[in-house]
Amino acid sequence: MRYAIIDPMFKHQITLRRMWRDLIINSLAASPLLLARLRRSIYRAYGMNLGIGTFISPRCFFGNYQLSIGDGCFVNYDCVFDNHEGPITIGTGCTIAMQVFFCTSTHQIGVQSCRAGAVTGKPIIVGNGCWIGARAMILPGVEIGSGTIVGAGSVVTKNCEPNCIYGGTPARLIRKLSAE
Numbered sequence: 001m002r003y004a005i006i007d008p009m010f011k012h013q014i015t016l017r018r019m020w021r022d023l024i025i026n027s028l029a030a031s032p033l034l035l036a037r038l039r040r041s042i043y044r045a046y047g048m049n050l051g052i053g054t055f056i057s058p059r060c061f062f063g064n065y066q067l068s069i070g071d072g073c074f075v076n077y078d079c080v081f082d083n084h085e086g087p088i089t090i091g092t093g094c095t096i097a098m099q100v101f102f103c104t105s106t107h108q109i110g111v112q113s114c115r116a117g118a119v120t121g122k123p124i125i126v127g128n129g130c131w132i133g134a135r136a137m138i139l140p141g142v143e144i145g146s147g148t149i150v151g152a153g154s155v156v157t158k159n160c161e162p163n164c165i166y167g168g169t170p171a172r173l174i175r176k177l178s179a180e
Helices: 008-028 036-046
Strands: 067-069 080-082 088-090 101-103 105-109 116-121 124-126 164-167 172-176
Touching: 008 036
Parallel strands: 067 088, 080 101, 088 124
Antiparallel strands: 105 116, 164 172
16 A cells, blocks of 8 residues: 555655645645746746646646646646646647546555555546536546547546547537547
């Protein structure tokens, strides 16, 4: 199990690292009082790969630095990038609406006394030109094809084809779009 660390000094270091991340990245940089240019600089200094012209709104949460967002993307308020267990890659020209939740981590099924077993994770990939609607949830291991729209409130549990509209819980193909 990943967090069952016997060495108390190592456990203490993990806690301090998370506290530092939350203080700088998820509090200071996420503040609406901070200029967008400074916010982007802090995120880049933390190790995030942010493209040219990418705008990240205040009050977003980042679980790790393993994030790559392409050029010309827009990330709205209150998005959660729970990338503790795997990277999140977002292509160019994407629009991420408010309160979208990207989750790369899950648990293996444990024993009867504790069904949430060891933590595991899988990466999330969002292709170029995608639009992810408000409060959508993208689960571990999902790849969303370029030019795809994910409807508001959808829960994406499986890969999505390029140039399509997906919606619902779980998200399903609603219709195909032209590639133009």
